[in-house]
Amino acid sequence: MTFSALTHARPVSVRFCNESACPLTQEEVSVAIARVAKEGKSLAIDCRRKRCSAGSTFACSNATTLEELVSIYIDGEHVFPDRRLLERFLRTVRKNPKALAFVECTPGVQNIADVIVLFVRPDAASRLLGLSAYLGRLSVDVIPAAPTCAALFRPLIVPDCLHVNFVDYFDREYQAPGLYAKEELLLSMTPMLYRALEEAFEHSAHGKHVPTGIPVY
16 A cells, blocks of 8 residues: 555645636635545635635635624524633634735646645544654644635644644535545645655554554454
8 A cells, every 4th residue: 555545536726816727716725625635636715706605705705794703603503502612612713824826726736835735534633643643743733613715724723733624514415415435535745745745654553564463352
């Protein structure tokens, strides 16, 4: 097995920029990033469009009123029972610190990427987390009920560990039906951490190293 074989679909390089030559899409972040990974097409999202969506609010850092978010997360989806918990959630997830014009998503691992997103299954996720532990990174970034788009920017906020994203229920069932397998999740990281994991793969038992002389009971 090679390091690249750990990902279910090809890696996606995410770049936040003010100019992009990639074709623009009107799709939401969750749809766009899955299409890039599974169809091999580069796509860009114009963050200047005004939508009340998780992708626009979190990944594109657009201004969204608390009343609009209450309407979605409390009154509509019933993700939270009250404003207190919603506000706590918003403080936890935070927003993309790079408030630029475009989110550019490209297949593969690009040198200019800000974040690398991997589509993985649980067995591969376990091995990648093991490689992270080999590097001494024993913490992961997991936020309950995190939107799928958080995978694009959370590594910019917590660059020293992997962000684990289980794909939001709304994306799986309504917004991007059929684009995410039931057992599929996202791991995202900085390019620096990706390269470190790639190197660790050569030495760790979670990678290529095969333990010998260990009894199996």
